[in-house]
Amino acid sequence: MRKIKFILQKEFIQIFRNKTMLPMIFGIPIIQLVILVHAATLEMKSIDMYVVDKDLSSLSHKLVSKFEGSPFYNISGSSFSIDEANEAIEKNQADFILHIPQGFERDLMRENSSKVQLLIDGINGTAASLVNAYSSSVIADFNRNIIVDLTQRPQIVDSNPISVETSYWYNPELNYKIYMLPGILVILVTIISMFLAAMNIVREKEIGTIEQLNVTPIKKFEFIVGKLVPFLIIALFELAFGLAIGKFFFHVPMVGSLGLLFGFAVVYLLVVLGIGLFISTISSTQQQVMFIAFFFMLVFILMSGIFTPTESMPMWAQKVNIINPFYYFMRVIRMILLKGSGFWDISREFFSLVIYAVIMLSLSVWRYRKVS
Amino acid sequence: MNDREKKENYMTKDTENIIVVKNLMKKFGSFVANDNLTFEVRKGEIFGFLGANGAGKTTAIKILSGLSFPTSGDVMVAGYDVYKERELVKKNIGYMSQKFSLYEDLTVRENIRFYGGIYGLSSKYIKEKTEDLLERLKMKDIQNSLISSLPLGWKQKIAFSVAIFHDPKIVFLDEPTGGVDPITRRDFWEMIYEASNAGITVFVTTHYMDEAEYCDRVSIMDKGRIEGMDTPGELKRQFDAQNMDEVFLKIAR
Numbered sequence: 001m002r003k004i005k006f007i008l009q010k011e012f013i014q015i016f017r018n019k020t021m022l023p024m025i026f027g028i029p030i031i032q033l034v035i036l037v038h039a040a041t042l043e044m045k046s047i048d049m050y051v052v053d054k055d056l057s058s059l060s061h062k063l064v065s066k067f068e069g070s071p072f073y074n075i076s077g078s079s080f081s082i083d084e085a086n087e088a089i090e091k092n093q094a095d096f097i098l099h100i101p102q103g104f105e106r107d108l109m110r111e112n113s114s115k116v117q118l119l120i121d122g123i124n125g126t127a128a129s130l131v132n133a134y135s136s137s138v139i140a141d142f143n144r145n146i147i148v149d150l151t152q153r154p155q156i157v158d159s160n161p162i163s164v165e166t167s168y169w170y171n172p173e174l175n176y177k178i179y180m181l182p183g184i185l186v187i188l189v190t191i192i193s194m195f196l197a198a199m200n201i202v203r204e205k206e207i208g209t210i211e212q213l214n215v216t217p218i219k220k221f222e223f224i225v226g227k228l229v230p231f232l233i234i235a236l237f238e239l240a241f242g243l244a245i246g247k248f249f250f251h252v253p254m255v256g257s258l259g260l261l262f263g264f265a266v267v268y269l270l271v272v273l274g275i276g277l278f279i280s281t282i283s284s285t286q287q288q289v290m291f292i293a294f295f296f297m298l299v300f301i302l303m304s305g306i307f308t309p310t311e312s313m314p315m316w317a318q319k320v321n322i323i324n325p326f327y328y329f330m331r332v333i334r335m336i337l338l339k340g341s342g343f344w345d346i347s348r349e350f351f352s353l354v355i356y357a358v359i360m361l362s363l364s365v366w367r368y369r370k371v372s
Numbered sequence: 373m374n375d376r377e378k379k380e381n382y383m384t385k386d387t388e389n390i391i392v393v394k395n396l397m398k399k400f401g402s403f404v405a406n407d408n409l410t411f412e413v414r415k416g417e418i419f420g421f422l423g424a425n426g427a428g429k430t431t432a433i434k435i436l437s438g439l440s441f442p443t444s445g446d447v448m449v450a451g452y453d454v455y456k457e458r459e460l461v462k463k464n465i466g467y468m469s470q471k472f473s474l475y476e477d478l479t480v481r482e483n484i485r486f487y488g489g490i491y492g493l494s495s496k497y498i499k500e501k502t503e504d505l506l507e508r509l510k511m512k513d514i515q516n517s518l519i520s521s522l523p524l525g526w527k528q529k530i531a532f533s534v535a536i537f538h539d540p541k542i543v544f545l546d547e548p549t550g551g552v553d554p555i556t557r558r559d560f561w562e563m564i565y566e567a568s569n570a571g572i573t574v575f576v577t578t579h580y581m582d583e584a585e586y587c588d589r590v591s592i593m594d595k596g597r598i599e600g601m602d603t604p605g606e607l608k609r610q611f612d613a614q615n616m617d618e619v620f621l622k623i624a625r
Binding site: 002003005006007009010013014017018207208209211212213214215216217218219370371372 | 434437438439440441458459460462463465467469471472473474475476477478482485486487489490491492
């Protein structure tokens with residue numbers, strides 16, 4: 001055990017002597033959290049609409065101004081020609097076209113029904129369906145008021161006898177940022193710990209000092225522990241630092257126990273560091289490490305459920321997620337912080353990761369060869 | 373140290389064998405790096421392991437120091453079997469590789485402390501011995517300089533001191549003087565003699581033939597085999613040569 005102390009001492013001296021290390025440890029989280037949390041949002045603001053109003057009636061004006069009055073829309077252009085409108089979409093100047101045909105008001109007055117057309121740019125399917133949903137609700141709202149106006153009856157006689165009152169739990173304002181911040185924090189902590197650990201051992205291989213260590217009677221587990229603990233500490237520090245940023249800048253609620261969160265984080269980091277160490281034992285240059293680690297990171301991050309619920313992924317993808325460490329922590333950090341879940345709520349994830357950690361660490365101790 | 377002194381020194385040394393190698397083979401695929409090596413190294417001697425680049429010296433030294441498995445053959449180092457008792461072998465040997473092995477981003481003192489520590493020495497002992505060592509190397513002033521800021525010759529001296537810091541029975545030196553100037557090479561050999569006088573067996577590979585003259589006994593390798601092994605004087609007589617250079621050329625051609 002005393003030998004581990006000497007390894008730790010050496011690693012910390014090297015980490016803090018490295019001039020790029022401190023800016024990395026402090027700078028990257030600040031920049032990433034502040035930028036990414038704002039940038040990675042699925043909310044639609046300022047949807048560009050193009051108006052083709054062929055009716056030019058008072059009702060069509062009302063409809064257009066209904067859109068104009070909403071904070072989500074801005075009118076990027078208008079014309080009488082649908083071709084010009086299409087061109088605007090092709091040039092990416094508009095997200096959708098509101099097409100009001102001639103006779104809109106007349107039909108509505110005479111036949112009690114009329115049609116408008118929405119032409120939506122469907123390249124980004126998610127955005128398109130959001131535009132569709134938002135716009136449909138604006139039109140539906142307009143519709144309701146029209147009925148009231150035209151029939152001159154009190155609003156109590158609603159065409160929908162059952163109305164749905166929605167209230168959102170845990171994130172009542174549907175603030176996207178408090179959902180994203182924990183997710184991005186998970187990615188950040190993972191990248192820092194996995195890359196630093198993997199690069200560290202391979203660097204010793206590259207400069208040849210690993211050979212000098214291998215001729216000493218040091219035990220494999222002493223070596224692995226000595227290499228693991230510094231990065232575990234740094235990653236936990238990163239997590240605390242990121243949570244502080246979340247608390248003070250984004251007012252992320254922290255409903256659950258932070259002790260539980262950090263306890264879970266330790267197990268999670270053992271998995272991640274185990275993967276990092278394993279990658280370093282099968283690589284001989286820092287380049288190889290970068291490629292391998294990058295590949296897994298990308299796949300794991302996109303499948304982790306940071307943007308989309310994993311439950312809506314195909315079955316095979318959900319099976320793959322069993323080995324995706326991000327998946328577990330992404331769920332659990334949100335559960336603990338936002339919902340205040342306790343240990344028994346996250347026990348399945350916890351014990352899965354414990355098993356995973358044991359496997360990864362044994363693999364890397366086994367793969368680490370003192371003899372070739 | 374002149375020749376006569378060296379001879380006396382050698383004669384008084386124990387004749388117990390500290391390294392015993394029998395029919396050592398090491399193959400990489402179909403390439404035979406070490407072909408049926410058989411030799412002994414006596415306790416306390418300076419044993420020179422000579423050969424051209426690629427003759428198989430480093431391969432052999434890696435097997436002896438437990439970094440690499442032999443393909444076949446018996447190898448005993450410091451009384452332990454390199455197959456079964458590798459960790460005990462490692463406890464009793466020091467090793468200085470061809471590749472530079474100190475941490476460039478640590479200071480002289482930090483390097484010594486780290487390596488001392490992972491050999492299991494106590495902090496107090498490390499501290500005392502470090503003072504002593506820095507005194508002898510006349511490196512007190514630079515003890516807190518980073519290794520990266522030092523000239524190669526100094527680094528080699530420190531690397532050697534680190535390799536024998538835990539008082540091993542044997543020290544393996546793999547081309548320790550590669551790339552340093554003649555004066556530093558001389559200083560370095562002084563350090564080797566000091567270690568030898570302190571009772572450490574020295575196993576050194578080199579391709580500088582003048583250094584071969586400093587050894588008690590040398591073996592000369594060519595294409596994976598040992599082609600000659602004796603004292604430098606005896607080898608010169610045997611091959612009817614003026615110096616080790618000639619001996620080497622006669623063997624290698």
